[in-house]
Amino acid sequence: MQHKTFAQIESRYFYALTALGALIAGAGMYAAYYIEEHGHVVTGMNNHIVWGLPHVFAIFMIVAASGVLNVASVGSVFGKHVYKARAPLAGLLSIALLAGGLTVLMLDLGRPDHVIVAATHYNPTSVFAWNVLLYSGLFATVALYLWTMMEKRMNPWSKPAGLLVFAWRIILTTGTGLIFAFLVARQAYASAVLPPMFIVLSFAWGLAVFLIVQSVMFSWNELELNPAIQKRLKNLLGIFIVGALYFVAAYHLTNLYFARQTAFEHFILLNGGIYPWLFWGGYVLLGSALPLLLIFHPALGKTRCVLAASALVILGAFALLYVFIIGGQAFPLEIFSGYEVISSSFGDGQIASYAPSLPEILLGGGGLGIAFLITTVGVRALNFLPHDDPKAVQQD
Numbered sequence: 456m457q458h459k460t461f462a463q464i465e466s467r468y469f470y471a472l473t474a475l476g477a478l479i480a481g482a483g484m485y486a487a488y489y490i491e492e493h494g495h496v497v498t499g500m501n502n503h504i505v506w507g508l509p510h511v512f513a514i515f516m517i518v519a520a521s522g523v524l525n526v527a528s529v530g531s532v533f534g535k536h537v538y539k540a541r542a543p544l545a546g547l548l549s550i551a552l553l554a555g556g557l558t559v560l561m562l563d564l565g566r567p568d569h570v571i572v573a574a575t576h577y578n579p580t581s582v583f584a585w586n587v588l589l590y591s592g593l594f595a596t597v598a599l600y601l602w603t604m605m606e607k608r609m610n611p612w613s614k615p616a617g618l619l620v621f622a623w624r625i626i627l628t629t630g631t632g633l634i635f636a637f638l639v640a641r642q643a644y645a646s647a648v649l650p651p652m653f654i655v656l657s658f659a660w661g662l663a664v665f666l667i668v669q670s671v672m673f674s675w676n677e678l679e680l681n682p683a684i685q686k687r688l689k690n691l692l693g694i695f696i697v698g699a700l701y702f703v704a705a706y707h708l709t710n711l712y713f714a715r716q717t718a719f720e721h722f723i724l725l726n727g728g729i730y731p732w733l734f735w736g737g738y739v740l741l742g743s744a745l746p747l748l749l750i751f752h753p754a755l756g757k758t759r760c761v762l763a764a765s766a767l768v769i770l771g772a773f774a775l776l777y778v779f780i781i782g783g784q785a786f787p788l789e790i791f792s793g794y795e796v797i798s799s800s801f802g803d804g805q806i807a808s809y810a811p812s813l814p815e816i817l818l819g820g821g822g823l824g825i826a827f828l829i830t831t832v833g834v835r836a837l838n839f840l841p842h843d844d845p846k847a848v849q850q851d
Contacts, residue, residue: 469835472827472831473828473831473832476824476825476828476831477828478824479820479824479827480824480828481821481824482817482821483558483559483817483818483819483820483821483822483824484562484821486813486814486815486817486821487563487818487821489814490563490815490818497812498811498812498814499809499810499811499812499815500815501807503784503785504781504784504785504807505784507811507815508815508816509559509560509562509563509818509819509822510563511777511780512559512773512819512820512822513556513557513559513560513563513819514556514780515556515660515769515772515773515776516552516553516556516823517552517557517560517590517631518628518631518653518660518661519663519772520548520550520551520553520556520593521624521625521627521631521657521661522656522657522659522662522664523545523549523552523661523665524549524620524621524624524661525657525662526538526542526544526661526662526665527541527542527545527546527600527617527620528617528624537684540841541669541841542600543601543837543839544665544669544672544840544841545665546597546600546601546620547829547830547833548661548664548665548826548830550594550597551827551829551830551833552664553593554825555823555825559819559821562818562821582630582637583634585630586627586630586631589623589627589630590627592623592627593624593627596616596623600613600619600620602616603616605837624657625654628650628654628657629650631653632651632654633649633650635649635783636650641783641784642788643716643719643723643784643786644783646706646709649706652699652703652705652706655695655698655701656699656703656772656775658695658699659692659696659699660768660769660772662688662692662765663692663768664765664769666688666689666761666765667762667766667769668830669841670758670761672834672839672840676840680758685761689750689764690750690751692750692761693746693750693751696743696746696747696750696768697747700739703738703775707720707724718786719786722782722786722806723782723786727782727785727806730778730781730785733774733775733777734778736774737770737771737775737778738774738778741767742767742770742771742772742774743768743771745764745767746767746768746771749761781809784807785807785808787806787807
């Protein structure tokens, strides 16, 4: 029986998905216009919390865009045929996620036109300026990598291009971690553990996104993933989850070691209201422990359990980023070391409150809609469905 390729799925499904993605992206664009028209006063952000829920969406997509390329790197750099068959899909997802994340990031700045200033007046001392080059460079390197894989004449250049992408994505995720590590205006962030932590987090989040998309593609084509490949991918996801937990624990234990960070850690982990609930319940329990159970329990580990584990990892990622980004801003900055600020007209010394508004939710969701739209159109225009060679599976 000959199966249809993903590009041959009935048109009504493609147009329905395209319309859905366009609707979500359009809602995000309208939310950006609404915020621009009325000002950030319509959001939950304030003078203390200037990075709100849209930044949670944006950072997740940017980090996942780097991590999803891990599938391609294992194939091209380390010569694993099972993963190389999935490299084109990983490249497409990377471009889609990065485009969605950067769109949210730009539209949440308040003045998106100021990107022209950043592009024409480069400041080499700013880590944000470094990321302008890193983000645009990732688009270019991944596009080159896809070309070498999908054009037969360019196949000999596939491994060098894969090495370039591998190095670039590691540097990019390091730069994302350095944005927070170099931010001296927020004592909650300054830590040398953050760059490697973001790299390992990207592995888990990117692979979770990849597994969900791959499963949908196989399901729509009435195909079943080889059990050996399924086992390999789910075990890899489990290893990444454990690695992410290790670095998150190292980050908090490092902070607890320093007396000046003890109050912050108590706030985040114990008495900070919603933040401890999101950290322990959202990230540790639902986003890490439960996925590990679904992956490694002898009676589980089936396709649906792996999908559920991947979805939980993504939800846990949002919980962790909410605690890290927003909780880190909510905790008061220690301006005068050794002294406690009792009162201030600016609210210094007080824990800042934050509640995300509907425009922020729509704007963040709009980035996901853009990534979804690019992926849907991409897999329709070109055949990104992984084709596995049974002999290659045994060799790997």
